[in-house]
Amino acid sequence: MARNRPHPATLSAQGLGWTDPSTGAVVLPISPATTFERDPDNQYRRGRGYGRADNPGYDQPQALLTALEGGVASLLFASGMAAATVLFHTLPLGAHVVAPRVMYWALRRWLAIEDASGRLHVDFVDATALDELRRAVQPGRTRLLWVETPANPLWSITDIVGAAEIAHQAGAHLAVDSTAATPVLTRPLEHGADIAMHSATKYLNGHSDVIAGALTAAREDEFWQRLVAARSGGGAILGSLEAYLLLRGMRTLYPRVERACRSAMRIAEHFAGQSKVLEVLYPGLPTHPGHAVAARQMEGGFGGMLSIRVAGGAAAAIATAAGVQLWKRATSLGGVESLIEHRASVEGAGSPAPPDLLRLSVGIEDADDLIADLDEALVGSGQ
Ligand SMILES: Cc1ncc(COP(=O)(O)O)c(C=O)c1O
Numbered sequence: 001m002a003r004n005r006p007h008p009a010t011l012s013a014q015g016l017g018w019t020d021p022s023t024g025a026v027v028l029p030i031s032p033a034t035t036f037e038r039d040p041d042n043q044y045r046r047g048r049g050y051g052r053a054d055n056p057g058y059d060q061p062q063a064l065l066t067a068l069e070g071g072v073a074s075l076l077f078a079s080g081m082a083a084a085t086v087l088f089h090t091l092p093l094g095a096h097v098v099a100p101r102v103m104y105w106a107l108r109r110w111l112a113i114e115d116a117s118g119r120l121h122v123d124f125v126d127a128t129a130l131d132e133l134r135r136a137v138q139p140g141r142t143r144l145l146w147v148e149t150p151a152n153p154l155w156s157i158t159d160i161v162g163a164a165e166i167a168h169q170a171g172a173h174l175a176v177d178s179t180a181a182t183p184v185l186t187r188p189l190e191h192g193a194d195i196a197m198h199s200a201t202k203y204l205n206g207h208s209d210v211i212a213g214a215l216t217a218a219r220e221d222e223f224w225q226r227l228v229a230a231r232s233g234g235g236a237i238l239g240s241l242e243a244y245l246l247l248r249g250m251r252t253l254y255p256r257v258e259r260a261c262r263s264a265m266r267i268a269e270h271f272a273g274q275s276k277v278l279e280v281l282y283p284g285l286p287t288h289p290g291h292a293v294a295a296r297q298m299e300g301g302f303g304g305m306l307s308i309r310v311a312g313g314a315a316a317a318i319a320t321a322a323g324v325q326l327w328k329r330a331t332s333l334g335g336v337e338s339l340i341e342h343r344a345s346v347e348g349a350g351s352p353a354p355p356d357l358l359r360l361s362v363g364i365e366d367a368d369d370l371i372a373d374l375d376e377a378l379v380g381s382g383q
Contacts, residue, residue, distance in 0.1 A: 008067065008068050008183070008184075008254070009184075009254040011064065011067050011068065012064065012068060012250060012251060012252075012253050012254050013251055013252075013254070014251075015027075015028075015060055015064055015247060015250070015251050016060065016063055016064050016067060018060050018063075028057075028060055030057060030240050030241060030243075030244045031055055031056040031057040031240050031243075032240045032241075033051060033056075034050070034051035034052075035049070035050055035051060036048040036049055036050070036051075036054065051237075051240075052232050052235055052237055053231070053232035055237070055238075055240060055243065057240045057243040057244060058076050058238070058243055060247055061076060061243055061246050061247040061250060062074040062075065062076055062214075064247070064250055065183070065198075065204070065214055065216055065250070066216055068183035068184075068187075068253075069183045069187050069188075069189055069196050069216040070183075070187045070189050070190050071189050071196065071216040071217050071218055072217055072218065072219060072220050073216070073217050073220050073224065074214055074215065074216040074217070075214065075215050075227060075228065075231050076200070076212060076213070076214050076237075076238045076243060076246070077212065077213035077214065077215070077231060077236050077237070077238060078211070078212070078213065078236045078237055078238055078239075079199070079201065079211045079212065079213045079236075080104075080179065080197070080198065080199025080200065080201055080202075080211075080212070080213035081106065081107065081110070081199075081213065082213050082236035083197055083198070083199075083213030083214055083215050083236075084107055084110075084177070084197055084213070085107075085110060086215075086227065086230045086231060086234060086236055087144075087175060087195065087197070087215060087227060088111070088114065088120060088144070089230065089234075090223070090226040090227055090230050091120065091143045091144055092143065093119060094118060094119070094120070094121060095120055095121070095143040095144065096120075096121045096122075096123070096138060096141045096142045096143060097111070097120050097121065097122045097123070097142070097143065097144045097145075097146060098122075098123050098125060098133065098136045098137050098142055098144075098145045098146070098172075099111055099122055099123070099124055099125075099127075099145075099146045099147075100124065100125065100126070100127035100146070100147055100148060100151055100156070100158070101124045101125065101126060101127075101352060102126075102127070102128075102148075102151045102152070102153075102154050102156045102352045103127075103146075103147075103148045103151050103152060103177070104148060104151075104152050104177065104179075104199075105152065105346070105347040105351060107177075108124070108350075109350075111124075112124075112350075123136045127147045127148075127149075127151070127156070127158045127163070128156045128157060128158060128289065128290060130159060130162040130163070130166065133145065133162075133163055133166050134166050137166050137167060137170040137172060138170060139169070139170040139171060140170070140171055141170075142167075142170050142171075142172040143172055143173065144167075144172055144173050144174075144175060145163060145166065145167040145172050145173070145174045145175070146175050146177070147160070147163050147174070147175075147176055147177070148176070148177035148178075148179070148180075149176065149177075149178070149180075149181065149186070149290075149297075150180045150181060150283050150290070150294070150302075150303055150305065151177075151180075152180070152305075152359075153307050153343045153347075153352075153353045153357060153359045154281050154307065154352060154353075155180070155281050155282060155283050155288070155290070155303070155305055155306060155307065156289075156290055157283055157288075157289075157290025157291075157293045157294045157297075158176075158293075159293045159296075159297070160174075160176060160186070160188050160191035160192060160193055160297055161191045161192055161297070163176075163192075163193075164191060164192025164193055164194075165192065167194075168192070173194040173195065173223060174192065174193045174194050174195075175193065175194065175195040175196075175197055176188035176193045176195070176196055176197065177197045177198075177199075178196045178197065178198060179197070179198050179199045179202050179203070179333075179334070180202075180203075180303050180304075180305050180333070180334075181298060181303060182198075182203045182204070182253065182257050182303075182334075183196075183253075184203075184253060184254055184257040184258070184300065184301075185257065185261070185298045185299060185300060185301055185302070185303060186297055186298050186299070189216065189217075189218040191297055193218065194217070194218050194219070194223070195215055195216065195217055195218070196215070196216045197213070197214070197215050197216075198213065198214045198216075199212075199213055200212035200213055200214045200246055201213070201332065201334070202332065202333050202334025202335075203253065203256065203257055203260075203304070203333075203334035204246060204249060204250055204253060204334075205245065205246050205249035205250070205334075206249040206250075206252065206253065206256050206334060206335060206336060207245075207249050207335060207336060208332065208335035208336075208337065209245060210242045210245045210246050210249070211242070212238050212242055212243075212246050215227060256336065256364055257301070257303075257304065258300065258301065259364045260303075260304030260362045260363065260364060261284075261300070261301025261302060261303060261304055262301070262367070263304070263362045263363075263364075263365075263367035263370065264282065264284070264301075264302070264303060264304045264305065264306050264360075264362040265282070265284045265301070265302065266367045266371070267306065267360065267362060267367065267370060267371055267374070268280050268282035268284060268285050268306050269285070270371050271308055271374070272285060272287070274378075275311065276310065276311050276312075276378040276379075276381070277308050277309065277310060277311065277378070278309040278310065278311050278356065279308070279309040280306060280307075280308050280309075281306060281307040281308070281309070281357075282302065282306035282307075283298070283302045283303065284301070284302030284303075304333075304334070304361060304362040304363075305333055305359070305360070305361055305362070306359075306360050306362070307343070307353075307357050307358060307359045307360065308357070308358050308360065309354055309356045309357050309358075310356045310357075310358060310378070310381065311356075312356070312381065313355060313356050314342070314344065314355035314356055316356065316381045317342050317355070317356045317357065317358050317381075318342050318345070319380070319381035320358060320374075320377045320378050320380075320381040321340050321341070321342050321358055321377070322377075323376065323377030323378075323380040323381055324340055324373050324374060324377040325373055325376075325377075326338065326365065326369055326370060326373040327339065327340040327360070327370065327373060327374065327377075328340070329341065331346060332361070333359075333361035334361060335361070335363060336363045336364045337363045337365070338360065338361060338362050338363040338365055338370055339359075339360070339361040339363075340358055340359070340360055340361075340374075341358065341359045341361075342357070342358055342359075343357050343358070343359045344357065360374075
C-alpha cells in the first residue's frame with residue numbers, strides 16, 4: 001500500500017505510529033491517574049475530568065482497534081463479557097433479541113437468564129441459516145441481532161452480509177462477536193454490521209495475561225452514545241496497566257494470527273481422515289459446512305481455532321487431553337501457547353458440543369511439534 005495509506009499490519013506493528021510528544025518515546029507511558037486538574041476558571045479544557053470515563057491510556061488501543069476494524073470509534077471494557085452485557089443492557093427493558101444457539105457458552109447462559117427474568121426476550125436460532133434468522137427477526141420488535149463467527153465450539157459460520165440485511169430490514173442492529181476472526185481476517189463493519197465485539201482477552205492481547213473486552217462502532221449514532229455513557233456510568237472499565245498490556249499485544253497481532261492460521265490449517269489437514277478422529281471442525285476445510293461463506297468473508301486465513309471429535313467418545317477425548325505434553329489443558333483461546341479443552345465438561349447441559357469434542361486453540365509454537373504431541377496423545381488414548 002501507499003506510504004500515506006499503510007496496510008493495517010503496519011498500523012498494528014507501530015501502534016498507529018504514536019510517539020510521546022514530550023519525550024519522543026515510541027511507547028506511550030502508562031496513565032494511572034484517576035483524576036485530572038481543572039483549569040483556574042473551573043473548565044476542563046484538556047478534555048478529561050475523571051479516570052472512569054477519560055483514561056488517556058485507552059486512546060491508543062481504542063484508536064488502533066478502530067483503524068483495524070474500519071470503524072469510527074471503539075470502547076475498551078473490563079472484559080469481553082462486560083462489553084457484551086453492557087451492550088445488551090443499553091437495549092430497552094424487555095427488548096427482543098435474536099442470538100445463535102452455537103455461541104460463547106457463558107454469554108448464551110447469561111442471555112437465557114435475562115430471558116427467564118423478562119429483562120430481555122431472547123430467541124436462540126441456527127445462525128448459519130439465513131432463513132431461520134429471517135423468521136426469527138421481527139420487524140419493529142427485534143432490537144438486536146447478535147451473531148458470532150466463527151462460533152464456539154463448532155466454528156460455525158454466519159454470513160455477515162446476509163445477517164446485516166435481515167437485521168436492518170427489521171429495524172434492528174447487528175452486533176458481531178468477532179473474537180475468533182480478529183480484524184486480521186474479518187472486519188464485520190465492512191460487511192454491514194453495526195457493532196464489532198471482541199473478547200480482547202484472546203487474540204487482541206494474545207498473551208493470556210489480560211482480561212479485556214472491546215466494542216467498535218460503524219457510526220457514532222445515538223445507540224453508540226448510550227454505550228459510551230453506559231461504560232462510564234456502569235463503571236465496567238479496563239485498568240491502566242491492562243490497557244498498556246493490551247496495546248503491547250495488539251502490536252504483534254498480525255504475525256501471531258497469520259502463524260496461528262497457517263498452523264491450524266496444517267493441523268486440521270493432518271487429523272482430517274485419521275481413524276482416531278471422527279471429524280475435524282475447521283472452516284478452512286472444504287468439508288466444513290461454513291467453508292464457502294468463510295472463504296468469502298475471511299481474508300488471509302480461517303483462524304487459529306478448530307475442534308476435533310475423537311473416536312471412542314468422551315472417555316477417549318478426555319484421555320487424549322490427558323496425554324498431551326505441549327498443548328496446555330486450559331480454557332480460553334487466542335494466546336501464544338496452544339490450548340486443548342474438553343468442551344462438554346466446561347459447558348454442561350444445553351451445550352452444542354458433542355461429548356467427544358476437543359477444542360484446540362493453536363498458538364505460535366512449531367506446528368510439527370503440536371501435531372506430533374497430539375498424535376502421540378491420540379495413540380495413548382487407547383483408540
Ligand atoms: C467468543 C467469545 N466471546 C466472548 C468471551 C467473553 O470474554 P471474556 O472472557 O474476556 O469476558 C469469550 C471468552 O472466552 C469468547 O471466547
